Amino acid sequence: MNGARFADFAVHSRFLIVVSGIPSPVSLVMNSRSLPAKIALSAAVVALLLGVQAMLGRYFNEYVQQIVLYAGINIILAVSLNLINGITGQFSLGHAGFMAAGAYSAAAFTFYVGPQITARFQNEAAGSNVVFIVALLLSAAAAGIAGLLVGLPSLRLRGDYLAIVTLGFGQIIIVLITNIREVGGAAGMTGLPLMTNFVWVAALMVLCVLSVRNLAISHLGRSMKAVREDEVAAEAVGVDTTRAKVLAFVISSMWAGVAGALQAHYIQSAHPGSFTFIRSIEVVIMVVLGGLGSITGAVVTAVLLTGLTEVLRSITGAFAVGLSLVLFAAVLTLPRYRSAMRQSAMGWLLWLRWPLLSGVALVAGFVFGRDWLEARVAALRFVIYALILIVLMLLRPQGLLGRGELSWSSLRRSRSATTPEAEGASERSEPVDEGVRGTL
Amino acid sequence: MLRIENLNVYYGVIHALHDLSLEVGAGEIVTLIGSNGAGKSTTLLALSGLLQPQSGAVQFDGKNLLAMPAHTRVTSGLVQVPEGRRVFSSLSVAENLALGAYARRDKADVQKDLDDVYALFPRLSERKSQAAGTMSGGEQQMLAVGRAMMSRPRLLLLDEPSLGLAPLLVREIFNVVKRIRERGVTVLLVEQNAHMSLAIADRAYVLETGRIVMSGVAKDLARDARVKEAYLGA
Numbered sequence: 001m002n003g004a005r006f007a008d009f010a011v012h013s014r015f016l017i018v019v020s021g022i023p024s025p026v027s028l029v030m031n032s033r034s035l036p037a038k039i040a041l042s043a044a045v046v047a048l049l050l051g052v053q054a055m056l057g058r059y060f061n062e063y064v065q066q067i068v069l070y071a072g073i074n075i076i077l078a079v080s081l082n083l084i085n086g087i088t089g090q091f092s093l094g095h096a097g098f099m100a101a102g103a104y105s106a107a108a109f110t111f112y113v114g115p116q117i118t119a120r121f122q123n124e125a126a127g128s129n130v131v132f133i134v135a136l137l138l139s140a141a142a143a144g145i146a147g148l149l150v151g152l153p154s155l156r157l158r159g160d161y162l163a164i165v166t167l168g169f170g171q172i173i174i175v176l177i178t179n180i181r182e183v184g185g186a187a188g189m190t191g192l193p194l195m196t197n198f199v200w201v202a203a204l205m206v207l208c209v210l211s212v213r214n215l216a217i218s219h220l221g222r223s224m225k226a227v228r229e230d231e232v233a234a235e236a237v238g239v240d241t242t243r244a245k246v247l248a249f250v251i252s253s254m255w256a257g258v259a260g261a262l263q264a265h266y267i268q269s270a271h272p273g274s275f276t277f278i279r280s281i282e283v284v285i286m287v288v289l290g291g292l293g294s295i296t297g298a299v300v301t302a303v304l305l306t307g308l309t310e311v312l313r314s315i316t317g318a319f320a321v322g323l324s325l326v327l328f329a330a331v332l333t334l335p336r337y338r339s340a341m342r343q344s345a346m347g348w349l350l351w352l353r354w355p356l357l358s359g360v361a362l363v364a365g366f367v368f369g370r371d372w373l374e375a376r377v378a379a380l381r382f383v384i385y386a387l388i389l390i391v392l393m394l395l396r397p398q399g400l401l402g403r404g405e406l407s408w409s410s411l412r413r414s415r416s417a418t419t420p421e422a423e424g425a426s427e428r429s430e431p432v433d434e435g436v437r438g439t440l
Numbered sequence: 441m442l443r444i445e446n447l448n449v450y451y452g453v454i455h456a457l458h459d460l461s462l463e464v465g466a467g468e469i470v471t472l473i474g475s476n477g478a479g480k481s482t483t484l485l486a487l488s489g490l491l492q493p494q495s496g497a498v499q500f501d502g503k504n505l506l507a508m509p510a511h512t513r514v515t516s517g518l519v520q521v522p523e524g525r526r527v528f529s530s531l532s533v534a535e536n537l538a539l540g541a542y543a544r545r546d547k548a549d550v551q552k553d554l555d556d557v558y559a560l561f562p563r564l565s566e567r568k569s570q571a572a573g574t575m576s577g578g579e580q581q582m583l584a585v586g587r588a589m590m591s592r593p594r595l596l597l598l599d600e601p602s603l604g605l606a607p608l609l610v611r612e613i614f615n616v617v618k619r620i621r622e623r624g625v626t627v628l629l630v631e632q633n634a635h636m637s638l639a640i641a642d643r644a645y646v647l648e649t650g651r652i653v654m655s656g657v658a659k660d661l662a663r664d665a666r667v668k669e670a671y672l673g674a
Contacts, residue, residue, distance in 0.1 A: 219542070222531075222535060222538060222539055222542070223539070223542055225528070225531060225535075226528055226531075226539050226542070229528035229529060229530060229531060230526050230527075230528055230529075232490060232522060232526060233522060233526035233527070233528060234528075234539075235488075235489075235490060235510045235511060236488060236490075236510075236514070236519075236520050236521075236522050236526070236588075237514060237519075237539050237540050237542050237543065237587060237588075237590075237591060238511045238512075238513075238514030238515055238519075238542055238543025238591060239511060239539070239542055239543070240509075240511045241511075403530065
């Protein structure tokens, strides 16, 4: 009995190592496992981050910096939600709720306790960093506990029912924080110190991506995928499906909490309105659009969609987005017309008729309707955004990357596979492990 | 090794199993035959813990099986190959097999068992990295059996392994069952294909509308006039 308990503990502690993402980030990059190499590389990464931060501050205005930071926060959100919705195959609509739990617990800490801690430090910057580290840990813990509370009932619920429970949880969190006067109530908490910067976001983002990736290819991650594929069969091979689901929930919400804390200490406020279910939906869109279960897909769409909302503010941006979408559509439909194109010139026309038509329409609209559009493009932004989502989902229902991963090894493979048919086949039969290996 | 006593299962008001009792001794192949809806799969579901019986007792190696949750039954050596194969279709063959060893503590022996499974099913070793869902039905059945073997079963529960397979593949699967027994694994085989299962089993039980109506040595049952008429089409 004792032996079994110990073995169980060993499995759990190994899971902690996997989650912390420590064992492999270095070997991932340079395949070297020696300690000096690891230290050197970690130092190089930190130096690189600091360098980028300095560059951002010097050459780019605050607006660009803000977009970059938001993209990073969205990556953390999308990649962590992918653990529940993509890898474990459950459906959560409560990610913003977990964000709120993290954001508010961190905000309360930095606001009420933070100043007293900072005062004890000679160096103010060091003090504020210590406070922030504690706040981040606290946000992960608070959101993780919330995830545990929501995850436990999820052991009985599937699909739509679970989605409703998580949706309800998101609402409960909002009602809760709106009614706690100490955290500002409906007006939100303002006057938080500015603590989030590029280095924090980038480092945590990398840690999040690596930990989710390591988890996905680990023993535990495999059991989560088994739950996604077939719960009965998972149970039949001895997977504790409840544990797999609850762990996915807890880990995922911990990262959501961290993202919330980062966001609150960047915009220097926490407001119930920023954690409504609309925010959850935004993250779900990123995960679905990137391809459920694909970590790189979540990263790519998190960046694309963050950029998209900003680019669509200007007419030139909207035009560029429209044009690239047309090109994208053309490339995606290319395989279908390949044999027709070999036979005649009409085949080319067949392929290009819709891209050509919409391209002409776009250019005409841009040339003739510029003034009219210019006045309205800001208002039309979300209509265009929604239209783009619809078009993308119609063109690629499995998401940008499907279940595959974008990695050096997958790029090499697709270069050797010349025909689109073979490419599609290799994408389907590709073992997930191999696809994930070498990501980044 | 396995002793079921007076097991009763209801689906709502429908009484699916009536006081079912059966026994499987170590090293045996025991088959449970019966037509559609006789309660064969229900029996296996109750054994693997995917379904809760209303009354009765099940002992596995002297332990009360019904008190264990489904996933710990696997670690205690009772492993089911579910009906309809149920492989993890978008995972690779290798990943499916690795999941078979999921609940095991003796990680050192897993590689040896993996080689063993690949030796038992050479087809699987040719297709290690293929997505399981893209393989043929027979290959998926082999994968399902191989996955169960990776859990190091002492008692293997096979639910309709011949379902939907071509005759040649059916023969192959039954040969595999014999070879699995030679490796010291006890087998409880649930089948509609009475002909084939009686040919490889030591003992057999005949199930009809939730009751055991006959039992005995498989060879004798295969010659029994009533069994012949009802199940062997002769």
